[in-house]
Amino acid sequence: MRRGGNVLKSVLLLTLVLTFSSCAYKPSAKYSREVVGESISTSIIISSQDPENTVVIKDAMDSAVIQVFHASLSSRNLSKTHLEISINEPTYTPLQYDSNGFIVGYRATILLNITRYNEEVNKKYRAMGHYDFTVVANAVLTDQQRFDAIKNSAQKALKSFVAQISSEGTRVKNKE
Numbered sequence: 001m002r003r004g005g006n007v008l009k010s011v012l013l014l015t016l017v018l019t020f021s022s023c024a025y026k027p028s029a030k031y032s033r034e035v036v037g038e039s040i041s042t043s044i045i046i047s048s049q050d051p052e053n054t055v056v057i058k059d060a061m062d063s064a065v066i067q068v069f070h071a072s073l074s075s076r077n078l079s080k081t082h083l084e085i086s087i088n089e090p091t092y093t094p095l096q097y098d099s100n101g102f103i104v105g106y107r108a109t110i111l112l113n114i115t116r117y118n119e120e121v122n123k124k125y126r127a128m129g130h131y132d133f134t135v136v137a138n139a140v141l142t143d144q145q146r147f148d149a150i151k152n153s154a155q156k157a158l159k160s161f162v163a164q165i166s167s168e169g170t171r172v173k174n175k176e
Contacts, residue, residue: 030169031165031166031167031168031169031170032068032069032162032165032166032168032169033069033070033071033169034169035081035165035168035169036069036071036080036081036083036116036118036165037071037079037080037081037118038071038072038080039071039072039073039074039078039079039080039081040065040069040071040072040073040074040079040080040081040082040083041073041074041075041076041078041079041081041082041083042058042061042062042065042073042082042083042084042085043058043076043082043083043084043085044057044058044061044084044085044086044087045084045085045086045087047086047087047089049089050087050089050090050150052147053087053090053146053147053150053151053154054087056147056150056151056154057085057087057110057112057150057154057158058085060151060154060155060158061083061085061158064158064159064161064162065083068159068162069162069165080118080119081116081117081118082116082117082118083114083115083116083117084114084115084117085112085113085114086112086113087110087111087112087113087154088110088111088112088113090108090109090110090146090149090150090153091108091109092106092107092108092109092141092149093106093107093109094106095107095132096134098137100137100138102137102138103135103137104134104135104136104137105132105133105134105135106132106133106134106135106141106149107130107131107132108130108131108132108133108146108149108150108152108153109128109129109130109153110128110129110130110150110153110154110156110157111126111127111128111157112126112127112128112129112154112157112158112161113125113126114126114127114161116165125161125164125165127157127158127160127161127164128157128160129152129153129154129155129156129157129158129159129160130153130156131149131152131153131156133145133148133149
């Protein structure tokens with residue numbers, strides 16, 4: 001009976017030691033914030049081909065600044081970093097056909113060009129996002145389907161941008 005108590009104490013002690021001596025994990029937001037800072041401003045170059053969706057991308061970028069970077073939005077003259085975004089024209093690639101040869105599945109692709117301006121450096125990034133969706137056979141893409149596809153693929157492109165910034169932050173931290 002005494003031996004079982006020692007094993008239990010050993011397991012408990014080992015659990016406590018492992019818990020308090022963790023691997024020093026830091027979330028990616030911490031690394032990305034070291035690159036972009038605490039205050040960020042954003043602007044978007046309005047696309048003449050798709051002005052409605054550039055507003056959606058601006059809103060998505062502003063949300064990413066708050067939710068992912070855990071930074072505050074501010075005016076350009078008060079921010080440490082300014083992000084300027086432009087969107088290339090979205091492309092729609094057929095992915096799936098029905099038995100009659102009509103397209104029933106598409107992939108929307110968005111390419112964002114993002115320039116990061118701050119005191120130390122101006123850097124350009126390209127971020128791509130894809131979104132797969134289905135349509136009714138022999139139907140024309142509706143504005144709502146296009147809007148949703150662009151919104152979802154832009155959100156994925158922004159996640160790609162965040163990953164680029166986070167990896168840049170880990171390299172900066174490792175050099176110190």
